[in-house]
Amino acid sequence: MASPELSRWMQASGQHIEQVLDRLLPSVAEAPGTLQQAMRYAVLQGGKRMRPLLVYAAGELGQAPQAALDHAAAAVELIHAYSLVHDDLPCMDNDVLRRGKPTVHVQFGEAMALLAGDALQTLAFEVLTIAPEMKPSAQLQMLHVLAQASGAAGMAGGQAIDLDSVGVALPQAQLEQMHARKTGALLAASIRLGVLCGTELSPQQQVGLAVFARHLGLAFQVADDVLDVAADTATLGKTAGKDAQANKPTYVALMGLEEARAYAAHLLQQALQALECFGPEAERLRQLAGYSVHRTY
Amino acid sequence: MASPELSRWMQASGQHIEQVLDRLLPSVAEAPGTLQQAMRYAVLQGGKRMRPLLVYAAGELGQAPQAALDHAAAAVELIHAYSLVHDDLPCMDNDVLRRGKPTVHVQFGEAMALLAGDALQTLAFEVLTIAPEMKPSAQLQMLHVLAQASGAAGMAGGQAIDLDSVGVALPQAQLEQMHARKTGALLAASIRLGVLCGTELSPQQQVGLAVFARHLGLAFQVADDVLDVAADTATLGKTAGKDAQANKPTYVALMGLEEARAYAAHLLQQALQALECFGPEAERLRQLAGYSVHRTY
Numbered sequence: 024m025a026s027p028e029l030s031r032w033m034q035a036s037g038q039h040i041e042q043v044l045d046r047l048l049p050s051v052a053e054a055p056g057t058l059q060q061a062m063r064y065a066v067l068q069g070g071k072r073m074r075p076l077l078v079y080a081a082g083e084l085g086q087a088p089q090a091a092l093d094h095a096a097a098a099v100e101l102i103h104a105y106s107l108v109h110d111d112l113p114c115m116d117n118d119v120l121r122r123g124k125p126t127v128h129v130q131f132g133e134a135m136a137l138l139a140g141d142a143l144q145t146l147a148f149e150v151l152t153i154a155p156e157m158k159p160s161a162q163l164q165m166l167h168v169l170a171q172a173s174g175a176a177g178m179a180g181g182q183a184i185d186l187d188s189v190g191v192a193l194p195q196a197q198l199e200q201m202h203a204r205k206t207g208a209l210l211a212a213s214i215r216l217g218v219l220c221g222t223e224l225s226p227q228q229q230v231g232l233a234v235f236a237r238h239l240g241l242a243f244q245v246a247d248d249v250l251d252v253a254a255d256t257a258t259l260g261k262t263a264g265k266d267a268q269a270n271k272p273t274y275v276a277l278m279g280l281e282e283a284r285a286y287a288a289h290l291l292q293q294a295l296q297a298l299e300c301f302g303p304e305a306e307r308l309r310q311l312a313g314y315s316v317h318r319t320y
Numbered sequence: 321m322a323s324p325e326l327s328r329w330m331q332a333s334g335q336h337i338e339q340v341l342d343r344l345l346p347s348v349a350e351a352p353g354t355l356q357q358a359m360r361y362a363v364l365q366g367g368k369r370m371r372p373l374l375v376y377a378a379g380e381l382g383q384a385p386q387a388a389l390d391h392a393a394a395a396v397e398l399i400h401a402y403s404l405v406h407d408d409l410p411c412m413d414n415d416v417l418r419r420g421k422p423t424v425h426v427q428f429g430e431a432m433a434l435l436a437g438d439a440l441q442t443l444a445f446e447v448l449t450i451a452p453e454m455k456p457s458a459q460l461q462m463l464h465v466l467a468q469a470s471g472a473a474g475m476a477g478g479q480a481i482d483l484d485s486v487g488v489a490l491p492q493a494q495l496e497q498m499h500a501r502k503t504g505a506l507l508a509a510s511i512r513l514g515v516l517c518g519t520e521l522s523p524q525q526q527v528g529l530a531v532f533a534r535h536l537g538l539a540f541q542v543a544d545d546v547l548d549v550a551a552d553t554a555t556l557g558k559t560a561g562k563d564a565q566a567n568k569p570t571y572v573a574l575m576g577l578e579e580a581r582a583y584a585a586h587l588l589q590q591a592l593q594a595l596e597c598f599g600p601e602a603e604r605l606r607q608l609a610g611y612s613v614h615r616t617y
Contacts, residue, residue: 049472054497058472058480109438112411114430133411134483137434138476141406141441145471148445152464159456163449166463170446175346175355179439183355186431200351 025314032307033076033314040075041067043093044100047150061131061139062146066104069122073243073315074099077213078220080307084228085221094154095165095216098147102173102209105143108136110182144173157220165219172212181205185271193272199241201272206247207240214239214308227300234297235312242290242316248273249283254319291316322611329604330373330611337372338364340390341397344447358428358436359443363401366419370540370612371396374510375517377605381525381598382518391451392462392513395444399470399506402440405433407479441470454517462516469509478502482568490569496538498569503544504537511605524597531594532609539587539613545570546580551616588613 025033044066049059075096082092111118111126112133119129128136151166171177181204188201214236218224224232252275274283294312298305322330341363346356372393379389408415408423409430416426425433448463468474478501485498511533515521521529549572571580591609595602 053472053477055477055480055484057484058477062472105438109434112434114409114434135480137406137409137411138480138483140438141402142472142476144438144441145467145476148463149467149471152460152467159460162460163456166445166460167449170442170449174442174446175350175359175439179435179442180350180352180355183352183432183435186435187352187354 026310029307029310029314033311036076036079037072040072040079040093040096040100043097047094047097047146049146057131057135058138058142061127061135062143064124064130065108065127065139065143066101069124070100070103071318072100074103074209074213076311077210077308078217080311081214081217081232082220083307084232084301084304085218085224087217087221088156090155091157091220092217094150095220096213098150098165098169099209099213099216101143101147101150102169102178105140105147106178106182106209108140108143112136115186147173154220161219165216168212168215168219172208177204177208177212178206181208188272191272193277195277198272198274198277202241202244203237206244207237210240210243211236225300231297231300235294235308238290238294238297239312239315242287242294242312245274245283245287245290246316246318248275249280249287250319251275252280287316323607326604326607326611330608333373333376334369337369337390337393337397340394344391344394344443346443354428354432355435355439358424358432359440361421361427362405362424362436362440363398366421367397367400368615369397371400371506371510373608374507374605375514377608378511378514378529379517380604381529381601382515382521384514384518385453387452388454388517389514391447392517393510395447395462395466396506396510396513398440398444398447399466399475402437402444403470403475403479403506405437405440409433412483444470451517458516462513465509465512465516469505474501474505474509475503478505485569488569490574492574495569495571495574499538499541500534503541504534507537507540508533528594528597532591532605535587535591535594536609536612539584539591539609542571542580542584542587543613543615545572546577546584547616548572549577584613 048063048066051059051063053059078096078099079092082095107121108127110116111121112128119126121127124130126136127139131139147169148166151162151169154162154165157165173179175183181201184197184201185205193201211233214232218232251273274286277283278286291312295309298309342360345360345363348356348360350356375393375396376389379392404418405424407413408418409425416423418424421427423433424436428436444466445463448459448466451459451462470476472480478498481494481498482502490498508530511529515529548570571583574580575583588609592606595606
């Protein structure tokens with residue numbers, strides 16, 4: 024699905040963020056050890072790294088320095104990883120498989136998984152406080168954007184709506200509101216963080232990018248719902264069909280599989296239109312958006 | 321135990337931080353509602369507010385502006401509150417009573433309590449990103465100090481050692497190492513945040529304050545262990561004797577009740593000595609330290 028050039032970039036960037044995360048995560052040699060092991064287990068060798076990739080691609084818009092982008096990319100991935108560890112806990116989704124491996128609580132016990140998630144969230148903010156080659160005021164903005172995207176007004180709030188909606192047939196507007204916060208907020212934050220690392224964009228470009236981020240976040244979620252139905256567990260590396268089993272509201276449940284696919288493609292088109300005010304410096308972001316919606320896992 | 325003047329100040333400061341927290345916490349009118357309710361339930365109308373009091377008292381050393389101190393005080397209390405919500409969960413201490421009320425998971429369910437704790441941690445960092453009347457570089461330092469005190473190198477790391485130590489007779493050095501991180505780190509951070517809000521201290525004063533914070537944190541913990549044995553549930557507002565029941569290592573278990581009391585008093589003396597390089601501007605901090613070790617709940 025991805026062009027050879029995009030594939031190469033994604034692979035190289037994925038290997039690079041892996042090294043960055045490895046360096047920023049605490050060493051297992053530090054006491055107590057088990058916590059650090061659980062944190063590293065939750066983060067390393069896993070996932071598509073979609074959020075770091077968005078940070079890097081957005082960083083190209085403002086020629087951002089690599090060292091600053093690395094910290095921004097690590098921060099969003101650490102927030103994402105913490106949310107997965109807590110989501111998988113028995114009191115939430117009670118899932119035993121993630122990225123083809125036993126989930127953190129299966130491997131380390133519930134209490135340690137809880138603490139590991141907590142400490143990963145803390146580390147995300149810490150990493151931004153030591154982002155190199157940045158003005159303190161821009162660093163503060165990054166911290167603010169990440170906190171807003173992660174907290175009650177963002178990801179955690181979206182998860183709470185999700186919790187309250189099990190077995191409820193949400194209308195499309197509320198479903199989109201939930202996803203805009205649950206996954207869209209952090210995807211949009213990834214793009215904003217990448218931009219904050221570089222030179223300032225024009226107001227028109229900032230608006231265009233915000234529209235792009237909103238549509239892409241939604242398209243990404245619709246694509247996820249489609250994959251949950253259309254792909255199998257081995258391909259996904261996580262339990263397939265679990266949303267339907269859990270009686271959770273999804274786009275596929277709302278509009279059917281084919282309609283959901285068409286809707287994802289439509290949202291992607293709208294996202295790409297919003298990038299028209301950019302030149303070739305947005306090419307990577309355009310390609311990455313296309314890939315993220317048409318991916319097969 | 322507290323002088324009438326200290327009592328009045330503690331009461332006024334306690335009412336003040338309550339209003340600050342009320343203003344900074346999300347409104348229950350915001351969707352999803354339940355999450356915001358759980359967050360407010362976990363934070364408001366509760367606790368001794370020892371950490372905010374330390375922020376305010378330390379702020380007097382550098383004539384810090386009230387508005388900045390308010391955000392620093394709220395941030396440390398939000399971290400403390402999040403840690404209590406997660407500590408009380410069934411997979412951790414499984415406690416049903418906190419500050420005389422049912423714990424958050426008893427009231428709102430486990431999943432919502434997990435999310436509320438998560439969102440409270442996020443809010444702590446967000447609140448510092450919008451602290452008024454501060455230089456961005458000092459704000460960044462506050463964020464860094466709070467993150468270090470809360471994460472794997474601080475509070476979460478101390479809790480992980482605690483988890484791994486149930487049923488183990490820890491030697492005193494390791495017990496102190498655990499407490500230095502589990503509770504000491506955030507108490508010390510409270511003092512540092514209060515100082516960061518004001519004018520810079522001399523290097524000698526900074527060293528003195530760090531020694532004060534370390535000894536006070538330990539004294540506070542020894543006093544807590546004593547109270548866990550010596551006070552009853554009604555006075556504490558939380559389940560008394562639960563450390564002993566859970567077979568957790570405590571100072572009382574290690575050295576006996578009277579020895580532990582004497583040790584707390586000795587640590588307090590060492591803490592106060594370290595403040596000798598300060599004049600009357602440290603009087604509140606001295607009094608608060610004395611109160612926190614000799615308190616009865």
